[in-house]
Amino acid sequence: MTVTGTTPLRKSGKSRRSAARPAPASAPRRRRLTERQSKALAFAVLTAPMLLGLGLFRYVAIGWSFLLSFSEARRTISLGKWVGLDNYKDLLSDERFRDSLTTIVLFTALIVPVTFAASLGLAVLVNRVRRGRAFFRTAFLLPAAVSYVAAAMIWKMALFSGVPSGLANTLGALFGADATPWIQTQSPPLYWIVLVTLRLWLQVGLYMILFIAGLQSIPPHLYEAASLDGAGPWRTFRSITFPMLRNTSVAILLLMLIAALQAFDEFYAIFSTGASLGSEPVRTPLMHLYGVALQDQDYGVGSAGAFLLTLLIVLVTLLQGRILGFSRDKD
């Protein structure tokens, strides 16, 4: 205000004075806003509905939930019975919740590099094909449009069902293997095959598209120069493609980390039995909290868990930012 807007401010002062003077009806003069003011007004008017909506449905809800996490709220969402940090203590002393945290951290540590490598690899391959690029792009992206639950049902009931007619078991039978209950077998934990293939199938396409966008913004003259210098494909990838994708990679990594830490849909859909939870061999934090808050109606402990999980995500994100930087300018 003080430094930049001197001239417009003076101008506006004048126009305000002129607006205060009663103008003859015939005069076409109107109160005119300065450009700066009108921009501010437009900004306020255009963003207000969004901000109001966000405020009301997001931040008020988040704030409410934060307060709930410090009060006893069983079968109610009204505040009042304050219990301090008891909900947090309850949850952290719960072995199953702690196990779920360990599970999700390990799961994230494994699935993120795999998804990253798979989507980057696919992007490079699809970007290189000369004919039918649009076809491959669409074919790989399509699964991203499928609902997690629908896909989980296909994986659970058609591909990896325990009956001999399931696809995996039919293929196995060709090699003389007995029908295997993929989702229920605990040692070795075959259910990870089901979960990981499902997640890759659902997610790789979307990240591939983001990588392709990044690949296409790399100036072609770099590749031309490299090929003149006699660089092979691997060298080109290592020295040009990968470094030039840095910003894209950092952003995608962030999305992948958050998506992995929030895993719920396919785990729940694969393991749910129709009754409440309990018999699933692995449980993610969100599954545990779904059970606590929505099935057992303990909204206090449920909210506490939501904040613990948020804290975990924030920490991981900050750690990533610390190591890789968020999105540095090319220098």
Added chain:
Amino acid sequence: MTASSALSRRGFLGTSLLFVAGAAVACSSNPQEAASAKGAKVTLTQWYHQYGEEGTQAAVKRYAEEFTKDNPDIAVNVVWGADTSQYETKLNAALLGADAPDVFELGDFRAEMARKGQLEPLDDVYGAAKSGFVKADLDYLTVDGKIYGMKTIDDIMMLFYRKSMLKKAGVSVPTTFAELTDAAKKLTDGDVKGLFVGNDGVGDSPYLLAWSQGKDLIDGKKVVYADAARSIGGLRDLHADKSVLLGFTTDWYDAGAFTQGATAMQWCGLWALPTVEKELGDDFGVAPWPAYDSAGKPVARLGGWTQAVNAKSKHVAEAKKYLQWLWIKQADIQIDWAVKYGFHVPPQTEVAAKTPELSKGPAKDAVTIGTKYGISFPAEWTQAMQAEFIAAASDIAKGAAPEKTLKKAQSKAQSDLDKQMG
């Protein structure tokens, strides 16, 4: 800034506002208004979970319409809800909000809902008819001396077995747990497994094992299921032989695995009996879950659905009137509901006695099993207790030490129970 761009911005703004306003109006128009416009003074909203049997949705709408014919002042808006696994979650969320149903179904009755003031006591709805109801049901629905629900159907869950397969394998209907594991092992042959208790290999079996050892889950204000460590420990033996069917396309509450010959024995419910009869003719029988050992007792699980009235409803009186009309007075409707869409038992003994479908063949055996051996979940049982108990049992099936695992789960359940009572 040119005039045209200002205008188009203003135009854009106007359009957006119109859109928002339109959306708001669209969202606020209530589907209930349509029903009440027909002339009824009060419109009750009633929630059902999604029954799997064909014709059930049309049936409950028909019952509601017949009620409105008799009581033109009250219309009923029937809401056909989510399937069993999601229904309770959705109902619980709805009960916290402004659009809560006035009358609704409950699968597992939760005493906690009554204690938290979510349910209206129904003693006056029962009135003199109370003595005609099955006593076990009334006990189940009674919290601190008042009855908070009305059973619409009783379900009996029991063991179905294929007579021909048992004969071929040379085994008889098991009467102890040792016999059950042995039979399951002998009945397993190639693609046919011996026993199906659920896709997770656990299902209701931990409850059945505990009860069949003569132990209960909750005794007064104490959670006591760790006493059943010995029988629940049997889960491990059951799984060791790979004679239990896992990961079928439908779960235990559907007779699919049994009728398609994927398993020789299945834990399922009376509701599936007509389907099984249609598919297998008389090549099947029903039995209770066997006694754990000679000191135990055979058991069956009693379930079913309960109607309850929302204590915060604005139309409690009308809702009660509706329940009384439908589930106490209309014997014909009760029989229709009980046996036309899968088999269930009407909770009024006199009505059950008048139901011809339940007086012959395996259905009759099932009713006898239910009356003799049937046990319900304790009303204080919650989803958290269930999840913890089933998780412990699953760990035991995998090889965890039964006593220690159950004790740990039990102490958590105890603190849940203390919170609930306190």
